[in-house]
Amino acid sequence: xISSFKKTGLILIVSVLFLTLTAPVSYAVDLDVFxxxxxADPASDAYQNAISEFESMYDVNINDDSSTMDDAVKVRIExxxxxxxxPDLTMYFTDEQASPIINSNNVVSYTEEIFxxxxxxxxxxxxxxxxxxxxxxxxxxxxxVTGFYEGLLINEDLFEKHDIPLPTNWExxxxxxxxxxxxxxxxxxxxxxxxxHYMLEHAILVMGGAEQHNAGLKDGVPQGWIDxxxxxxxxxxMDAFPVDTLNMGWEQPREMFRxxxxxxxxxxxxxxxxxxxxxDTMSILPMPVPPEGRGEYSSIIxxxxxxxxxSEEAYQDEEKGEMVIELVKHLTSKDVMSDIxxxxxxxxxxxxINVDDLEGLSEVEREGVNLANKAANIVLPTDAKxxxxxxxxxxxxxPYIVExxxxxxxxxxxxxxxxMEARRGEE
Amino acid sequence: MRQFKGDKKVIIxxxxxxxxxxxxxxxxxxxxxxxxxxxxxxxxxNPRYVGLxxxxxxxxxxGMITAVWNTLIFMVAAVVIEVGVGTLLAILxxxxxxxxxxxxxxxxFPVVVSAAALGLLxxxxxxxxxxxxxxxxxxLGYNPIRWITRDSAxxxxxxxxxxxxxxxxxxxxLTAITKIPKTLYESADIEGASRLQKTxxxxxxxxxxxIRISIIIAITGVTKVFSMIWIITQGGPMNSSQVLGTYLYSxxxxxxxxxxxxxxxVFIVLFGLLLVVLTNKLLKSDDNGGYGTPGM
Numbered sequence: 184x185i186s187s188f189k190k191t192g193l194i195l196i197v198s199v200l201f202l203t204l205t206a207p208v209s210y211a212v213d214l215d216v217f218x219x220x221x222x223a224d225p226a227s228d229a230y231q232n233a234i235s236e237f238e239s240m241y242d243v244n245i246n247d248d249s250s251t252m253d254d255a256v257k258v259r260i261e262x263x264x265x266x267x268x269x270p271d272l273t274m275y276f277t278d279e280q281a282s283p284i285i286n287s288n289n290v291v292s293y294t295e296e297i298f299x300x301x302x303x304x305x306x307x308x309x310x311x312x313x314x315x316x317x318x319x320x321x322x323x324x325x326x327x328v329t330g331f332y333e334g335l336l337i338n339e340d341l342f343e344k345h346d347i348p349l350p351t352n353w354e355x356x357x358x359x360x361x362x363x364x365x366x367x368x369x370x371x372x373x374x375x376x377x378x379x380h381y382m383l384e385h386a387i388l389v390m391g392g393a394e395q396h397n398a399g400l401k402d403g404v405p406q407g408w409i410d411x412x413x414x415x416x417x418x419x420x421m422d423a424f425p426v427d428t429l430n431m432g433w434e435q436p437r438e439m440f441r442x443x444x445x446x447x448x449x450x451x452x453x454x455x456x457x458x459x460x461x462x463d464t465m466s467i468l469p470m471p472v473p474p475e476g477r478g479e480y481s482s483i484i485x486x487x488x489x490x491x492x493x494s495e496e497a498y499q500d501e502e503k504g505e506m507v508i509e510l511v512k513h514l515t516s517k518d519v520m521s522d523i524x525x526x527x528x529x530x531x532x533x534x535x536i537n538v539d540d541l542e543g544l545s546e547v548e549r550e551g552v553n554l555a556n557k558a559a560n561i562v563l564p565t566d567a568k569x570x571x572x573x574x575x576x577x578x579x580x581x582p583y584i585v586e587x588x589x590x591x592x593x594x595x596x597x598x599x600x601x602x603m604e605a606r607r608g609e610e
Numbered sequence: 611m612r613q614f615k616g617d618k619k620v621i622i623x624x625x626x627x628x629x630x631x632x633x634x635x636x637x638x639x640x641x642x643x644x645x646x647x648x649x650x651x652x653x654x655x656n657p658r659y660v661g662l663x664x665x666x667x668x669x670x671x672x673g674m675i676t677a678v679w680n681t682l683i684f685m686v687a688a689v690v691i692e693v694g695v696g697t698l699l700a701i702l703x704x705x706x707x708x709x710x711x712x713x714x715x716x717x718x719f720p721v722v723v724s725a726a727a728l729g730l731l732x733x734x735x736x737x738x739x740x741x742x743x744x745x746x747x748x749x750l751g752y753n754p755i756r757w758i759t760r761d762s763a764x765x766x767x768x769x770x771x772x773x774x775x776x777x778x779x780x781x782x783x784l785t786a787i788t789k790i791p792k793t794l795y796e797s798a799d800i801e802g803a804s805r806l807q808k809t810x811x812x813x814x815x816x817x818x819x820x821i822r823i824s825i826i827i828a829i830t831g832v833t834k835v836f837s838m839i840w841i842i843t844q845g846g847p848m849n850s851s852q853v854l855g856t857y858l859y860s861x862x863x864x865x866x867x868x869x870x871x872x873x874x875x876v877f878i879v880l881f882g883l884l885l886v887v888l889t890n891k892l893l894k895s896d897d898n899g900g901y902g903t904p905g906m
Contacts, residue, residue, distance in 0.1 A: 254863040254864050255863055258654075258862075258863050258866070261653055261654055261866075262654055265654045265655065282653060282655065283653040283654055283655045286655045286656065287655070376844075376846050376847050377844055377846065425738075426738055426756060427738040427756055427758065429759075429760075429846065429847035429848070430758045430763070430843060430846060430847050432844075435737075439739070444739070570652065571652070571653065571865060571866045572652065572865040572866060572867055575864050575865045576865075582846065582847055582848045583848060586848070588848075604650070605652050607658070
């Protein structure tokens with residue numbers, strides 16, 4: 184009898200312990216959050232620290248689904264908004280790519296609703312950074328964290344070693360390509376077959392200038408775009424790119440640059456985190472302008488093209504509404520923003536952050552931020568100006584152009600047709 | 611239990627869960643995919659009815675034509691390499707008395723390794739600067755070679771994909787061979803038949819139905835090939851290694867053309883069905899090869 188009691192008691196204790204340990208901890212509020220600060224993103228640690236800090240400040244549980252961006256993740260997020268299954272807070276692009284998010288009518292307008300209720304949130308932002316988030320209808324739906332810039336990353340020590348002048352003008356740039364080829368070093372690290380994006384944007388900018396770069400394709404094919412693609416062909420014929428550039432993405436050129444097998448790398452600030460061991464021997468410069476180019480040296484591709492979207496449902500929810508705003512305030516606070524800037528070397532979007540005071544930034548990272556601050560013109564990337572299928576048509580067309588199987592004009596006219604078809608869909 | 615036999619209500623009740631499962635996860639997506647194929651859908655927003663416009667585009671799309679042609683080449687390669695080599699290896703392994711288990715494990719091993727891991731492995735093998743092949747070429751004193759070019763890319767992806775599945779068909783065929791009654795071989799031995807004669811007149815006729823099934827699986831399997839090609843070449847350079855699976859992904863996920871992507875998906879389904887029917891018909895006429903397969 185006693186033994187039976189003992190057995191029952193033991194089972195009860197084990198059951199209670201099991202239930203206690205496995206029962207979900209309940210929080211006052213659960214928030215679903217998606218950001219681009221996942222995986223190998225340089226700012227992922229800074230972001231995770233900010234989230235942990237927020238969770239310790241409030242009775243809240245953050246279900247963080249952050250991930251680095253690729254096409255599959257983008258489609259997942261776009262579909263989540265279309266299916267009314269969006270996260271409470273989403274960090275996503277605020278340029279052309281945002282149309283499925285905003286057209287889903289599942290996000291709150293900061294300008295129409297949030298800023299009037301929380302004016303301090305608006306006041307903390309640099310005016311330019313906020314203005315770049317404005318959608319076609321005049322509203323702001325996403326507010327930025329950090330901005331980006333693109334430039335020509337330079338392995339300065341290779342230039343010094345081979346006594347080659349830095350590519351601060353077109354003549355030096357051409358000399359560098361010829362001399363590095365002689366030295367068996369790849370002059371420009373670009374994967375034209377898969378990710379010609381940064382080369383493409385720079386080529387269009389220097390050949391077309393800021394105005395033509397920004398024109399997009401809706402009013403016709405700008406001559407500057409044709410010239411830009413032809414410039415890539417010219418560089419390809421000069422053997423400026425890796426031998427297997429037609430079967431490369433962005434990873435290999437970046438790795439080759441890290442291993443000092445590449446002298447110059449057209450990339451963005453997000454690449455700097457992965458190249459930290461090269462920082463002491465690196466610099467960043469604007470792309471030089473050819474004599475026939477319409478661009479200005481020191482014009483760069485930069486801006487604020489991603490931001491935080493708050494879901495309408497979360498904002499209207501009694502419990503989540505306040506909390507999601509608090510989270511946005513926290514993530515865009517000066518302290519958290521400084522940590523993120525130090526991690527990803529991006530452009531701060533809020534007032535009061537002086538990059539020269541941020542000890543975590545290396546010299547080349549400061550150089551990059553100042554490059555953007557001092558730029559003659561700042562333009563957004565090509566894919567921020569045209570629809571996704573039109574941009575992909577150009578990307579896919581680059582190998583055909585450099586191999587001489589299609590002309591730049593043919594590819595761009597085909598892209599324009601696709602662009603017009605996409606825009607018909609918007610009407 | 612017997613009282614339920616023939617009771618339609620009971621039969622329907624037991625069939626409903628399976629049917630619901632198939633309807634929700636197979637039939638409905640298929641119907642929906644066909645429906646979407648009649649629209650222009652960019653980034654899953656604002657669908658615009660275009661009727662058969664996407665199907666007209668499909669016929670003239672150069673990328674699609676290349677993908678279909680490459681898929682057909684891939685199918686021939688899959689039959690010859692996957693099933694052909696798998697059958698050959700199974701026959702050879704069946705001959706040996708020692709070490710058969712070792713070969714079974716070795717040949718089957720690639721099947722259990724994930725396609726993504728193998729894709730990465732082969733993209734490193736083909737790598738121009740650090741790859742295994744060019745390291746060997748350098749040791750031999752030659753200049754490095756571009757293994758993935760427009761001319762070679764399709765074969766560069768066919769090699770690992772088909773190599774991976776050789777083991778799968780090897781197991782199927784070997785299992786079929788082991789089921790052949792030993793007495794047939796013993797009688798052949800008494801008659802003084804050589805190994806080649808035994809293979810030609812006993813083994814092959816008796817495993818023909820298994821070879822036929824293997825060919826059908828290999829052919830239809832090619833319409834699903836994706837991950838290894840995507841990792842190694844992404845269908846390039848210049849569409850040279852594009853197959854139906856990679857082209858579908860490229861249109862849907864890179865270009866975000868969901869309507870046209872659905873059209874390609876419908877085409878893949880119909881293309882797959884057509885191939886199964888054709889293969890069945892083609893091989894059925896030769897079924898048993900006139901030898902007869904008693905008890906198989």
